[in-house]
Amino acid sequence: MAALSKSIPHNCYEIGHTWHPSCRVSFLQITWGALEESLRIYAPLYLIAAVLRKRKLEYYLYKLLPEILQSASFLTANGALYITFFCILRKILGKFYSWTPGFGAALPASYVAILIERKSRRGLLTIYMANLATETLFRMGVARGTITTLRNGEVLLFCITAAMYMFFFRCKDGLKGFTFSALRFIVGKEEIPTHSYSPETAYAKVEQKREKHKGTPRAMSIIALVRTLVDSVCKHGPRHRCCKHYEDNCISYCIKGFIRMFSVGYLIQCCLRIPSAFRHLFTEPSRLLSLFYNKENFQLGAFLGSFVSIYKGTSCFLRWIRNLDDELHAIVAGFLAGVSMMFYKSTTISMYLASKLVETMYFKGIEAGKVPYFPQADTIIYSISTAICFHAAVMEVQNLRPSYWKFLLRLTKGRFALMNRKALDVFGTGASREFHNFIPRLDPRYTVVTPELPIDFS
Template identity: 80%
Template structure:
């Protein structure tokens, strides 16, 4: 409580937009950089998604651009409204408290911004930011010694996959993106409603061998079914990592041509491939084995197979994947509870959770960057063209969160004509 009552008298210029003393101009700078980055992100994302989903020409002509612009407006507004609320809150309070430059300013800004986005996307954004916020709170607790991290915690958290896969085996267990993603990874053969498809020559070759009558993989025996599943998902995981490394590799192609080899021969490429491949092959192999042993196809098999397949996380220990699956599990249980009439429905819950989650991340970005996920911090820097790193965090060290831990060498050059507290490095006026 003592920390909450502490305050610093600095102005919003001295703490936040140190690159320009005018609030409106600073907000315009952030808005301009956020707009450019948002267009790049959503333009690329929506175009690739449209190609992968094999959208028709009408979508490209009438829907693609409006969707890009709407999502761009949302992200741009989130960045712009944050700096606006940052300044307004300082003027209302007359000083900065530990919660006001981060959480306090981001909360109204994030809530207003998410209302601009399409309703169909708010759920995904909420899940993403809830994951970020949960991990951030976990890092904060570890840094303060409140909790001790478990060894291989990602693998243990991966147990949530089991319940998801159990729901996945049910006829209406999962819907939307999660259902489609699991269907893509595990294969449509594990869905009870899978229908028979025409055989090819390769199918006839693979068909010879042991296959239980309850198995739905009509074109393969159980052994080839597992092997093909491993090869398919290993290849996809390998290619995903290669694609992610292409931009950074080609930037240094002419200065360091040897980097081209690292694009294809990289440890992370094989780790993701091994994770996806082993997960699918273990899941499919266990499911087939249980059908042979029990002589029936049961939804319980998904729980056992998923539990064993969770070991695959040892190859690729990703907190992001584990947290996402855990969040989707909570979401699935919640909506199932609503359908059953056991849990009340809260209107705009996704928008509220998004706003709170984003505010937690912004609080960390301002007061303790060391506890924020590095990838999200880099995203904030890209969104603001590095301006988020220009905050005067040395003045915030009084709150005891080591705000300037990664910024010891940075001291903003402030114009003394617009400061409340004498600046450490006065600007030489011409």
């Protein structure tokens, strides 16, 4: 309580908008910069999404622009209203407390801003910010010594999350929508209990392939021979009667799963690095070659490939041991498959999937009538989460995810870094630690406390 009651007499110009003494001018500058950056973010994002979803012409004519403007307005309002409430709180309270520059100003700003955004996007934004806020609070706890880090904790969290996700995936109506489709793409439809791929259908397809190969010219006989050899190796081998991978034995089933998802992971990481590689195409042509043999490409490939192969291998093993196919197998298989994150450790992925899992379980509880439904839950969670992240950005940026800090700098055209964090060091959070003792030059005519670096008018 003593820390919360501690205050400093500085005004909003001395702490916040140090680049200009006027609150109105600062508000307009932040608003314009945020709007420009928001349009730069959302315009290509919505356009690419529309192309990928194969939207009709009517969408481009009547819906695309309004959706872009609505999302851009939401993001702009988040930044503009923050500086607004920053100044309002200072004028109301007459001083700054430890909670007012960050959490206090960001909470109402975030609440109003999220109401501008479309309801269909609020849930996704809430999950992202809740994940980020949880990570930020964890880092704060570690920095204060109240939380002890667990070695490979992100891997353990992913193992638990994967176990639950795979269990829901195996259960009837356990998962729906994008999550179900994504897992079906990763592990394959053979692991779904309602899989309707019968042995007769499988063998019929094999026979059709053989008929096609018989009708091919002699020039293709080598390829046909290789295919026949591969098919014979895959088909002849141990396969339990409960296994639904009818065209493969258990060993080839796992190997094929690894190769397939390793390729997917490798290509995904390559695609993510293409923009940065092409930016340096003419200045550093050698960087284009590094696009293909980068270490992260193989790490992501190994992560996805080993996840699938371990999951499939464990599932097959349990079917052999227990002589039945059970949804509970997915818990064991999913947990063991989660160890694959050792190849590609990511706190962000673990936290995000865990947050999505909590959301899934919450809505399942609502459907079962065991958990109450809160109509404004997403709005409130988003507001609190964003306020926590803004508080960290002001008071202890060293505990904020670097990518989010860079995003805030882009949104404010670098002005977030111009705050007088040196004056905020009295609250004991090390606010100026990452800013190399930066002290803004202030006009003494508009300050309450004599500035350390006054503007020289001579």
